[in-house]
Amino acid sequence: MTLPFTIESQTGPARLARISTAHGPVETPSFMPVGTAGTVKAVPQGILEDLGAQIILGNTYHLYLRPGHELVRNLGGLHKFMSWDRALLTDSGGFQVFSLSELRKVKEEGVSFRSHLDGTSHLFTPERSMEIQIALGADIVMAFDECTEHPAERERARASMEMTLRWAKRSKDYFEAHKHEVPWNSVPALSAENAEGMGHPTAYPTAPALFGIIQGGMYPDLRRESAERTVELDFPGYAIGGLSVGESRAMYPDLRRESAERTVELDFPGYAIGGLSVGESRAKTMEMIAVVLEILPKDKPRYVMGVGYPEEIVQYAAMGVDMMDCVLPTRAARHGLLFTSEGRINIKNARYAQDQGPADPKCACRVCARYTRAYLRHLFVSAEPLAGVLNTVHNLAYYLDTMRSVRHAITLGDLSGMLSGSVSLT
Amino acid sequence: MTLPFTIESQTGPARLARISTAHGPVETPSFMPVGTAGTVKAVPQGILEDLGAQIILGNTYHLYLRPGHELVRNLGGLHKFMSWDRALLTDSGGFQVFSLSELRKVKEEGVSFRSHLDGTSHLFTPERSMEIQIALGADIVMAFDECTEHPAERERARASMEMTLRWAKRSKDYFEAHKHEVPWNSVPALSAENAEGMGHPTAYPTAPALFGIIQGGMYPDLRRESAERTVELDFPGYAIGGLSVGESRAMYPDLRRESAERTVELDFPGYAIGGLSVGESRAKTMEMIAVVLEILPKDKPRYVMGVGYPEEIVQYAAMGVDMMDCVLPTRAARHGLLFTSEGRINIKNARYAQDQGPADPKCACRVCARYTRAYLRHLFVSAEPLAGVLNTVHNLAYYLDTMRSVRHAITLGDLSGMLSGSVSLT
Numbered sequence A, B: 001m002t003l004p005f006t007i008e009s010q011t012g013p014a015r016l017a018r019i020s021t022a023h024g025p026v027e028t029p030s031f032m033p034v035g036t037a038g039t040v041k042a043v044p045q046g047i048l049e050d051l052g053a054q055i056i057l058g059n060t061y062h063l064y065l066r067p068g069h070e071l072v073r074n075l076g077g078l079h080k081f082m083s084w085d086r087a088l089l090t091d092s093g094g095f096q097v098f099s100l101s102e103l104r105k106v107k108e109e110g111v112s113f114r115s116h117l118d119g120t121s122h123l124f125t126p127e128r129s130m131e132i133q134i135a136l137g138a139d140i141v142m143a144f145d146e147c148t149e150h151p152a153e154r155e156r157a158r159a160s161m162e163m164t165l166r167w168a169k170r171s172k173d174y175f176e177a178h179k180h181e182v183p184w185n186s187v188p189a190l191s192a193e194n195a196e197g198m199g200h201p202t203a204y205p206t207a208p209a210l211f212g213i214i215q216g217g218m219y220p221d222l223r224r225e226s227a228e229r230t231v232e233l234d235f236p237g238y239a240i241g242g243l244s245v246g247e248s249r250a251m252y253p254d255l256r257r258e259s260a261e262r263t264v265e266l267d268f269p270g271y272a273i274g275g276l277s278v279g280e281s282r283a284k285t286m287e288m289i290a291v292v293l294e295i296l297p298k299d300k301p302r303y304v305m306g307v308g309y310p311e312e313i314v315q316y317a318a319m320g321v322d323m324m325d326c327v328l329p330t331r332a333a334r335h336g337l338l339f340t341s342e343g344r345i346n347i348k349n350a351r352y353a354q355d356q357g358p359a360d361p362k363c364a365c366r367v368c369a370r371y372t373r374a375y376l377r378h379l380f381v382s383a384e385p386l387a388g389v390l391n392t393v394h395n396l397a398y399y400l401d402t403m404r405s406v407r408h409a410i411t412l413g414d415l416s417g418m419l420s421g422s423v424s425l426t
Helices: A045-051 A060-065 A069-074 A078-081 A095-100 A128-135 A155-182 A194-199 A220-233 A254-263 A277-297 A310-319 A328-334 A366-370 A375-379 A385-412 A418-421 B046-052 B060-067 B067-075 B076-080 B092-099 B128-138 B154-181 B191-199 B220-233 B253-265 B278-295 B312-321 B330-334 B365-372 B375-382 B385-412 B416-420
Strands: A003-010 A014-021 A024-028 A030-032 A053-057 A087-090 A104-106 A112-114 A121-124 A140-142 A209-214 A238-240 A302-304 A323-325 A337-340 A342-347 B003-012 B014-019 B024-028 B029-034 B055-058 B087-088 B103-108 B111-114 B121-124 B140-142 B208-215 B239-240 B302-304 B324-325 B337-340 B343-346
Touching: A003 A030, A003 A385, A014 A310, A014 A337, A014 A385, A030 A385, A045 B365, A060 A069, A060 A095, A060 A121, A060 A128, A069 A128, A078 A087, A078 B375, A087 A128, A095 A112, A095 B067, A112 B003, A128 A155, A128 B003, A155 A220, A194 A342, A209 A220, A209 B060, A220 A238, A220 A277, A238 A277, A254 A418, A277 A310, A310 A323, A310 A418, A310 B128, A323 B239, A328 A337, A328 A385, A337 A385, A366 A385, A366 B029, A375 A385, A375 B076, A385 B385, A418 B029, B014 B312, B024 B029, B029 B055, B029 B154, B060 B067, B060 B092, B060 B121, B060 B128, B060 B343, B067 B087, B067 B128, B076 B087, B087 B128, B092 B111, B121 B128, B128 B140, B128 B154, B154 B208, B154 B220, B191 B416, B208 B220, B220 B239, B220 B278, B239 B278, B278 B312, B312 B385, B312 B416, B330 B337, B330 B385, B337 B385, B385 B416
Parallel strands: A030 A323, A053 A087, A087 A140, A140 A209, A209 A238, A238 A302, A302 A323, B029 B324, B055 B087, B087 B140, B140 B208, B208 B239, B239 B302, B302 B324
Antiparallel strands: A003 A014, A014 A024, A104 A112, A112 A121, A337 A342, B003 B014, B014 B024, B103 B111, B111 B121, B337 B343
16 A cells, blocks of 8 residues: 555545554644754654644755765664654755755756755755655655746746656656665554554555655646646655745745845855745745646645645645645744734744733643743743744644644534634735 | 751761752752753753752842843742742852953942843842842742852952851841742742642741851861851851852863853953862862861751762762752753763764664663664754753753662662762862
8 A cells, every 4th residue: 555545524625634654644634844854943752742743844955964864774764763653754855955046056867966064065866865765764755856946937937847747757766666675664663552543554554655746836837737747657645846935935024034044144155035926926826736736636645845824724725735844833933933823923022021921822732831921032032942942832733733623624514714714815 | 937857867977858848849969950041941841840850940140130030020930930830949149240250340238240141230239139039039049149269369268258248147137028028928839739749738938048158268267167157147058159160160171162162252351261170179179068067057958059060969968968059961961961870971972873872771861761872963963952952851860860869879878889889089
């Protein structure tokens, strides 16, 4: 069984489903916390479990550079290395090397780039990406794609899409020949607890699954064509890529400031400001997702990469998206931005100095149960490491609870409450 | 009842005892984690509770500057502010302003100093220190002392000791007149769980207790005189101060490097290297403690401030010391230094890159139960925030477990195993 995907309930296009991995079940729609370097930044694994995270992401680019995929494989794979026995998904490294901008060069063979850590030269090809992801031992592996920049001229978007399709084929060929080399394949990976949560304890996969990625820029016909031709290659799941590019940071001055600061840290010879046509961009994103969802098979998981704000992920889930991931809740937390049922708050604001309420009065997470906004503000303005821990735990709780509410609403057959409560997207 | 102190068992001069505070019991000998700014750096309060910490420290200097003692009082005191309902001890601020070196000036009235945060001018007097500590609402408050530098000429050490005695009297006078103003006095502070742990649920204090501090430099006769005259002032507990000055960092090149880096960060016009006569210094420290313990009343808690290494705190407990505190386990953790039953290890060392064992094979803490040295090394060399969290949790577990073993050994009537297992001190 490649990747059992059981739809349990549907409301309109939205679906409540269950993905069965060798490392336990993933209930969808699911938001996947990002654990770039084998750690969801600042959060101990036990707390992630308590929060109910069933799957987290690892980044191929980062783990390849440090500590190195060979080392991780030698130590039994990423699950064992980071002591996480639930599901793991790794990206292909395509988006990260794309983000390196001036440091990378794209050819038919693959992408050559220089490490942001030490400037050494490296080459990622579809085959190499598969080899690394198999060594890491993810449950879900992503095809190596070219993440098309935005904006892109039509011909550029088409060429990029064609490249991604050729790379998808090469990814699949290599993956199918080597997928049983994951470090966990030789041992019984599924714990009793996970098997129980699976519903069908015997029907779990013994190898990882490879997802194809749809590109095509902001051109509906290219997206449609990319979807059709990727589906022809026949993957057990599909992702929609290239939608988080230069977009989601656009609406928020503080995130834009952060984006600038962090980009400058990477030290480029020049800088560009992207994604400024915002309202248009968010609407375009939804349009691209809608176009692609029409074509993707309904019996397989559909994953939108790198999104988004809480109101966005609710909207996309309502449209029939099953999986999403984003650095937003974790990265924003480290900058003092908290997502709450009353909107986003910047905890360093002086107005919270004597605020004895929790971060979010409607949140039941361990942070909101115990600590006040006044204390969280004090930790943040004092640059205390506990600030990052507590803020991240709350933001992840907010995202995971949001998805839990979405799943509950699907069971009840009514998502309107969730959607009306969200901020308008246009 | 000022501060009930019940000795339950004795082995030689070592005592197993219980301090009953309004916020629960403290079993002694006790090591107290340092929570400088209302947080034990990088550790959520719930984990401190799980580790069995019954008392932690707050720093008057830091909390006075940020968020300010008035704010903390308005929010119900430090216990409530940081959500910690077990015992709290605050230092007087004397040691911190002493550490400011070029930024402070000592007069009979008190110490004027400039904030390391913004350069603003402030004055700490014995009365002011009491006012701040009462506003913070600690269970145990420390007299305002002058921490004598080391080395110090005899006449300088005597003058400093005399000043500390005059300040002790002023501290006590102000404290006795105002101690019932602590923010928790008006409400029942003791939770059911804490009352139960107390043994004698009704016999807990309704106001904090003030400890006197013994100074006298490295001169046995001055230490003796300081102890005798401080005891004449009659405190419910006594501390020995001035022993962590320029000493404990001396033996370890990595800590000395850190000391240099962190001192340079404070940006002084010049720098001195202290504490180089190390073997001598550690022996002197023990001699000072021994001299003072002879004089201090045996029916009251005795606290050595700012120590030390694991082998030191075992030794001092064996000599009859009841309480100790030190930034060492927490600060060293953030620099990748782990205390283990096999000695101290520097986790960033390449030899741990593929080490699948726990930080300490004999440790039962949550970090050693779950994570490998290879993973801890990866987190540290990647500057991941989780490194500080996990390293600190382990080091605190090691210190708290060490004290637990000492208490157990006292019950069994034999401390020799603990002492022979420790590193030689001369």
